[in-house]
Amino acid sequence: MSSIKQFLNTAYQRVIDYYFNLRLQCNQQLILKNKSNGIFAVEVFSKMGFGANFIWLLEILEYCDSAGLKPFVIFRNPSKRIGSKSFSEFVKFKNDSQKPFFLHYAVMRSFKELGLNTAWNYNSALTLERANYLLNKYLKIDAEVTEFVHKYSAIEFKANRIIGVHFRGTDKIAEAPAVSYEQVKKVLLSEFEKESQNIQFFLASDDHTFIDYMTLEFEENQILCRTINRSKNGKPIHITAKNHREVNREALIDCLILAKCDKLIKTASILSGCSVVFNPNLEVEMLNEPYPNYRFFPEKLFLK
Structure with a gap:
């Protein structure tokens, strides 16, 4: 067969x-x-x-x-x-x-x-x-996508400060140094230390294991995360998934929700870089830098 x-x-x-x-x-x-x-x-x-x-x-x-x-x-x-x-x-x-x-x-x-x-x-x-x-x-x-994003942020964004977190796993290691889960956790904990107001983190990732790790490390009311299909084998979801319509829809939704956050903490990824195109005033902290051959727009603008 x-x-x-x-x-x-x-x-x-x-x-x-x-x-x-x-x-x-x-x-x-x-x-x-x-x-x-x-x-x-x-x-x-x-x-x-x-x-x-x-x-x-x-x-x-x-x-x-x-x-x-x-x-x-x-x-x-x-x-x-x-x-x-x-x-x-x-x-x-x-x-x-x-x-x-x-x-x-x-x-x-x-x-x-x-x-x-x-x-x-x-x-x-x-x-x-x-x-x-x-x-x-x-x-x-697409109107259905924008309506979904509007309703999601209106219902789920309850804290005074919303920080979007985008962790790109799978094949991105070929374009930028890897970032460990522990390093991301350390950065998020530092946000609690320097902010007196309450915070929620919206997690977006193609890596199923990363989501599992973060939801165990933080309190339930501190984490926002949608239940969608993510990679469980380290292979890019946009290549391995059979339903490309679903992949594109979920990627766009994550991109737009990240654009609505007060700050974006990200690893190298054009997808979350596009969030800043939708919201040029979005504060960005990038945890790794693409290798020289992969420093395209908009990622090149976020280098330290």
Whole structure:
């Protein structure tokens, strides 16, 4: 049975690759035609997590805003069948009603595949203020998600000070030094020592064991944590989970709840970095620094 499943997955991936390569051949003509009509339309084939996709989207928006083009972007995860386009279902465009009926999209797996004349350096051009401007100008978040976040914070945020804690485990050790559970605990205890007011910690993590550890180390009324699917084997949930729609939804919810906190204590992760795009005034304490090759926006702004 496993061999049949492997065969079907391989066949599915080959079909996707063939389909992508056919469309890639038409890129230049599509880009020129759309740009002549003041439009930039691209379908991004990406296996990255929610945070990385969101930053790619901001880079595309920066390019379009600078060039005076109307952006239309779709994200597709070619390795997923359930929810393969769910990122674009949750992060939508305000101008969708203006989309031409017959709109053809160029495709990309990396920016160089767009074949644009200028070097793609829009990641280095982004600031928190600029990213927040692009977010508010072009994007709208799924209404069900924003309503959930509003209700959650209204009901669960009971302390005078709410501190968001994002611990990225699994594969992040390849991009930044590991941070131990004990180190995070020590930082959280120090927050109690320097604050006279009562505190709650909202925990967000892809690591099931981290959540278990923290909920045992602190009082129940001190910890806020949602019950969602997390990795129990050290493998990234956005890669191993079958339902990609659920993964994207929960990642976005965590990102938005963290943005509503008074302070963010985080390990290196673009997802929680995106929380600061939603709230540029959010106080941030970063517990580790990405290795030099991984210091992209917005993480590079939080280095000590």
